[in-house]
Amino acid sequence: MSDKRTGAQVMCEALIRNGVDVMFGIPGGAIMPFYYAMWEYRDRLRHILCRHEQGAGHAAEGYARASGRLGVCIGTSGPGTTNLVTPIADAMMDSTPLLAITGQVGSHVLGKDAFQETDITGITMPITKHNYLVKKAAELPYVFEEAIFIATTGRPGPVLIDITKDAQQATIVPDWNIKLDLPGYKPNYQPNRKQVREAIKLLLSARKPLIMAGNGVIMAGAVEELRAFAEQTRIPVITTLHGIGAFPEDHPLSIGMPGMHGWVHVNRAIQECDVLFNIGGRFDDRVTGKASTFAPHAKVIHVDIDPSEIGKNVKVTVPIVADARLALQAFLSEFPEREAFAELHGHASDWMEHIREMQSKHQHKQQYLNRSETEHMSLPPHDVYAALTRALNTRGNYRVVTDVGQHQMWAAQLIDWYRPRTHITSGGAGTMGFAVPAALGVAVAHPNDTVWAVCGDGGFQMTNQEMATIIQEGIKNVKVAVINNGYLGMVRQWQELFENKRYSGTPLSGPDFAKLAEAYYWKGITVEDSSQVEAAIEEAYATDGPVLIDFRVEREVNVFPMVPQNKSIGEMILETPHES
Amino acid sequence: MKKHTIVALVQDRPGVLSRVIGLIRRRGFNIESLAVGHSETPGVSRMTIVIEWEDVEQVVKQLYRLIEVLKVSDVTDDPVVEREMTLIKIHAPGPKRPEIVALSEVFDAKIIDVGANTMVIEMTGSPAKVQNFIDVIRPYGIKEMMRTGRIAMVRGVRGHNAEEFVENANGHAERVPVMN
Missing domain, CATH: 3.30.70.260 (ACT domain)
Structure with missing residues (x-):
């Protein structure tokens, strides 16, 4: 090969240079030159053909979230790019490093309503960390390098590169001598030591301190540091929905998940605590409830890599802008001698005793599973989670991808979580249809793990076409559990509790999911009774290939505890009010 | 607010x-x-x-x-010092012109074009002063106006x-x- 390359070849080489080896996408007119070039690099750049660009985007997200690497998705111009909008928005909300590569019409017709032309840089401006419209092939080496740098550093996020067809086709001699020129982008990784000492002082004087761990801990790879921090201070640890896996749930200091469907003792502890140490979480409204009533007695220490998150939702006493790992390392190195912790340890031990006492009075995992209410049901959803949890714990090496809704909250509550990047869900955006395609991405990232996509019958019907992709790619380690209750269950729950049971638009039918799976050359299993659950899960494990289990669960079971929207997290509903 | x-x-x-x-x-x-x-x-x-x-x-x-x-x-x-500029095309038949010129002088505004029945006035000042001038000149009949928006410097x-x-x-x- 001479030094000359087409723009499309430059794109492939730029991706390879930046460590990309797998991409999820769909070709079309404006991106065809890239696909033409991709063929030459196919031994180094694996392309996975999805069935819908939304599926490609979520697969790339799943890959990124499970591996910590950049996820790459591809679409053609027009509808190919607009179909990527949902995963891009999802990645923005959940700080997922995602690169979207889209083809654009030729630069000579740009802005003239050409066939399949959409202003995708305009559309995605508010939902990307940054985006680019490239009209000249010579710019491609620099733009790809900068885009990937931006997507994967600081607070990660989605970046979109829209490349006109003529820029992909043009021949150039690429200049790989790249020096990034980003005067306005300087993420701060190292914490301010003075603030760290200030925070330590606050922690040492606390009587009822709490640690809240979020997604930032997992993304920064700070799990070991968090454990050391917690063990040294003996402060109880809360893990948010995205913080699940940042701290093992069987650790004596772990108390569980807060928020709208968090545990009673966790939310009560937040409302009572005097110092709240939030690391890598953004005080989402699903965590805080009505923000003005959140943690009313607490002085808040907030560690976040994004300065704009600090003070956004909750008033902060000690702000620390830093990478979670470097921040925790700074804390560990600034900690005083062991004796200085004596008083804190005493208070923390009393405090933990108090929290455990609250926990014993209210339902937590085990009690919750044995509720008398579920006794008459042939298949309460909780029986599925109990059996699944047993299987996961016995077999290990699992990743669970959840969709959005009741099944998602049950998974977060009821499965035992121990390791980072094992729980992957759409949190901030709450994107139904996330689970099946994301599970595809997770399975590509971790071919030796069993990847369970747990979804509802609503979300499953949004993106289940990716079952074909999974078969075509020969991916065997995906198992789908549909928690099928014939409703858009979470909306139905709100209608039951707050809208006088007006089930407007929530009853939902579907095909026979097991037969649908068979049509996709998967194994399909239908489960209608609790007695069949364990055998079905065993069969899924025993099958050398993808399996779908349609769990036809009791239709109207609610997720509890629940904090009604815009209420204080102290105001929890614990069961369905009995009709008088 | x-x-x-x-x-x-x-x-x-x-x-x-x-x-x-x-x-x-x-x-x-x-x-x-x-x-x-x-x-x-x-x-x-x-x-x-x-x-x-x-x-x-x-x-x-x-x-x-x-x-x-x-x-x-x-x-x-x-x-800060804040400034704004405006161009105003004002209805200015012969008999009204001396009044408009006099008012413009008071506000340090410049007449930059004179047509058969119109004049174009350029006015620069603090946003309040610009507004004040516009209020005073409006009764003569503003035919066109463009304000630049505020620029500020500490x-x-x-x-x-x-x-x-x-x-x-x-x-x-x-x-x-x-x-x-």
Whole structure:
């Protein structure tokens, strides 16, 4: 090969240079030159053909979230790019490093309503960390390098590169001598030591301190540091929905998940605590409830890599802008001698005793599973989670991808979580249809793990076409559990509790999911009774290939505890009010 | 709600104006005025944005999230000089002209064009003074008017300059390390 390359070849080489080896996408007119070039690099750049660009985007997200690497998705111009909008928005909300590569019409017709032309840089401006419209092939080496740098550093996020067809086709001699020129982008990784000492002082004087761990801990790879921090201070640890896996749930200091469907003792502890140490979480409204009533007695220490998150939702006493790992390392190195912790340890031990006492009075995992209410049901959803949890714990090496809704909250509550990047869900955006395609991405990232996509019958019907992709790619380690209750269950729950049971638009039918799976050359299993659950899960494990289990669960079971929207997290509903 | 004047230094690239405006639009606030132009440093543009907003600190932080934004300040409570320029085409038949000329002199406004029945007046001053002049001249009949929007600069040494940014070999702005 001479030094000359087409723009499309430059794109492939730029991706390879930046460590990309797998991409999820769909070709079309404006991106065809890239696909033409991709063929030459196919031994180094694996392309996975999805069935819908939304599926490609979520697969790339799943890959990124499970591996910590950049996820790459591809679409053609027009509808190919607009179909990527949902995963891009999802990645923005959940700080997922995602690169979207889209083809654009030729630069000579740009802005003239050409066939399949959409202003995708305009559309995605508010939902990307940054985006680019490239009209000249010579710019491609620099733009790809900068885009990937931006997507994967600081607070990660989605970046979109829209490349006109003529820029992909043009021949150039690429200049790989790249020096990034980003005067306005300087993420701060190292914490301010003075603030760290200030925070330590606050922690040492606390009587009822709490640690809240979020997604930032997992993304920064700070799990070991968090454990050391917690063990040294003996402060109880809360893990948010995205913080699940940042701290093992069987650790004596772990108390569980807060928020709208968090545990009673966790939310009560937040409302009572005097110092709240939030690391890598953004005080989402699903965590805080009505923000003005959140943690009313607490002085808040907030560690976040994004300065704009600090003070956004909750008033902060000690702000620390830093990478979670470097921040925790700074804390560990600034900690005083062991004796200085004596008083804190005493208070923390009393405090933990108090929290455990609250926990014993209210339902937590085990009690919750044995509720008398579920006794008459042939298949309460909780029986599925109990059996699944047993299987996961016995077999290990699992990743669970959840969709959005009741099944998602049950998974977060009821499965035992121990390791980072094992729980992957759409949190901030709450994107139904996330689970099946994301599970595809997770399975590509971790071919030796069993990847369970747990979804509802609503979300499953949004993106289940990716079952074909999974078969075509020969991916065997995906198992789908549909928690099928014939409703858009979470909306139905709100209608039951707050809208006088007006089930407007929530009853939902579907095909026979097991037969649908068979049509996709998967194994399909239908489960209608609790007695069949364990055998079905065993069969899924025993099958050398993808399996779908349609769990036809009791239709109207609610997720509890629940904090009604815009209420204080102290105001929890614990069961369905009995009709008088 | 209080009116705020925000000054932002941004890289001079396509789309940067759209990004800044989009961020403000997202929360449904109206921009009262916006002026954009070159700063003292090549490759760096300067914006003055006037908005009514409660939580301006959050806006400033959000603006910093934009890759091409170099520096943002809310200068509302700083000692600043603010100027605005307006061009007014006024209905000016012969007999009314002396009055209009006299009024313009009072406000340091310049008559820059005289037509058969119209005059074009250029007026520069503080936003309040410009408004005052418009109110006074309006009864004569404004046929066309264009205001530039406010531009602002902090008085004295402490300011909002782009001098930590110099043009690099690529013609882009590059941050020069400053000692704190």
